[in-house]
Amino acid sequence: MADNNTTQCVLFPDIFRKPAVLQFDQRQGSSDGGALLLKAADRRYGLIGCLAGCLREERQVGKVDHSLRELLAQRVFSIACGYPDANDSARLAGDPIHKMLLDRDPVVGRDLASQPTLSRFENAVGPQQLYRLGEALAASVIQRHAERLRGRVRRVTIDLDPTDDPTHGAQQLSFFNGHYDTWCYLPVMGFVSFNHEAEQYLCAAVLRPGNVTAAVGAVGILRRLIQLTRYFLPGARIRVRLDGGFAHPDVLAFLDAEPGVEYVVAMAKNAVLKRQATPAMRQARQRSRHSGKTEHVYGEAHYAARTWPRERRIILKAEVVRAQGKEPKDNPRLVITNLQESPQWIYERVYCQRGEIENRIKELHELQIDRTSCSDFWANQFRVLLTAAAYVLMQELRLRAAGTGCARAQVWTLREQLLKLGARVLVSVRRVVVHLPASFPFLPVFRTVALRLGAAAG
Numbered sequence: 001m002a003d004n005n006t007t008q009c010v011l012f013p014d015i016f017r018k019p020a021v022l023q024f025d026q027r028q029g030s031s032d033g034g035a036l037l038l039k040a041a042d043r044r045y046g047l048i049g050c051l052a053g054c055l056r057e058e059r060q061v062g063k064v065d066h067s068l069r070e071l072l073a074q075r076v077f078s079i080a081c082g083y084p085d086a087n088d089s090a091r092l093a094g095d096p097i098h099k100m101l102l103d104r105d106p107v108v109g110r111d112l113a114s115q116p117t118l119s120r121f122e123n124a125v126g127p128q129q130l131y132r133l134g135e136a137l138a139a140s141v142i143q144r145h146a147e148r149l150r151g152r153v154r155r156v157t158i159d160l161d162p163t164d165d166p167t168h169g170a171q172q173l174s175f176f177n178g179h180y181d182t183w184c185y186l187p188v189m190g191f192v193s194f195n196h197e198a199e200q201y202l203c204a205a206v207l208r209p210g211n212v213t214a215a216v217g218a219v220g221i222l223r224r225l226i227q228l229t230r231y232f233l234p235g236a237r238i239r240v241r242l243d244g245g246f247a248h249p250d251v252l253a254f255l256d257a258e259p260g261v262e263y264v265v266a267m268a269k270n271a272v273l274k275r276q277a278t279p280a281m282r283q284a285r286q287r288s289r290h291s292g293k294t295e296h297v298y299g300e301a302h303y304a305a306r307t308w309p310r311e312r313r314i315i316l317k318a319e320v321v322r323a324q325g326k327e328p329k330d331n332p333r334l335v336i337t338n339l340q341e342s343p344q345w346i347y348e349r350v351y352c353q354r355g356e357i358e359n360r361i362k363e364l365h366e367l368q369i370d371r372t373s374c375s376d377f378w379a380n381q382f383r384v385l386l387t388a389a390a391y392v393l394m395q396e397l398r399l400r401a402a403g404t405g406c407a408r409a410q411v412w413t414l415r416e417q418l419l420k421l422g423a424r425v426l427v428s429v430r431r432v433v434v435h436l437p438a439s440f441p442f443l444p445v446f447r448t449v450a451l452r453l454g455a456a457a458g
Helices: 033-045 047-052 068-080 086-092 096-101 115-123 127-148 218-232 249-257 271-276 278-291 343-366 377-400 411-419 443-452
Strands: 008-012 020-024 155-162 175-177 182-185 188-194 201-206 237-242 261-267 295-303 312-321 333-337 423-427 432-435
Touching (some): 033 047, 033 068, 033 096, 047 377, 068 096, 068 377, 127 218, 201 218, 201 343, 218 237, 237 343, 261 343, 271 295, 278 312, 312 343, 377 443
Antiparallel strands (some): 188 201
16 A cells, blocks of 8 residues: 555445545645644744754765755755654655755656765764754744834843753763663753733754753853844843753853843752741731632841852742642742842732743743754754744744734644645646635634745635
């Protein structure tokens, strides 16, 4: 049944009034008809071209069938459509829509690159090129939104957050991590948000060995993002939000040394700060006993750890948590900051907003950013950046869907509703016609996004 000259079919003889025959013989069909939106998004963004410019061609010219830009684009578009592995290329090689995404004729154009070609491509990118790729990704994202907002940005917020990437093999620099209780990598993701917008845009994705602490590499990532922000948005205030794993003396010293940078960094509890939080905890317990509900009280202190050169302001959140059928539980929280506003405002209006990052990281895992199955560490870092680029394009689709039912949709919903669309491609001398279902239930959203990406109403 694998022979291309044999019509593949499935027969359901008894579930309908008449026998139903399903024939897989649509030679010019694709199940990713909506992926043309990704091409339109990249055309406006220029992301793939920017990333491809960071790669160095070292292959023999006479033996090259696929340019580095085509290989990069093939992987990014495939990942966005739900094909995270190079192995998937065998099933997509002749897909007319994926050919169009690479500017090839959908019918007679050359097939896409094979799995061996893509694997060689992934393993040929070295650390210097990867550094340039990471820098280009961050610059593209910040520049894109600086242009989108036309420079009217009062504040840029930078968030970093680590995540676990379990490994299942002999991957280089995979180590056992006691916190996650597994062998893994520990990548860190960087996001930027603008003014009071809810969306946090991915701008950095750095793979790290599985045995590092959260703060490893944070200063370098923050320095790069702050420099790029100042370059593209010179008048904007910069705010950095980090969780407790980043409360390292080197990170705090860097943030203090950066002029005009605001920061809120969570901090682990210790005996000294527990004693300073005692009055607030006592008050929170009294309130919780009277109300029978979870209660919290805010306070502040000035504290210097032994490794700090000076005192810093600490926000104290004394909280007593009550859950049905359980004993009340003390839950003190601490945040280091150089902001001058009230403790409650800093904690609730600034620090708590970083919790939305968990949804962004969940989306990245849905795109399978953890498909780091290459044996070489740098090849896995390249895979992480390819997935990050695919996610950036998906975020662009979500941005263009503002005001529709997909305005806050998760990326897998965007994929199912906008990209996974049966299509038939016909080519004539003058044009390419992509036939899509007339009964497509998400046509209004698709049409809105397409028009906002430069399509003309027909």
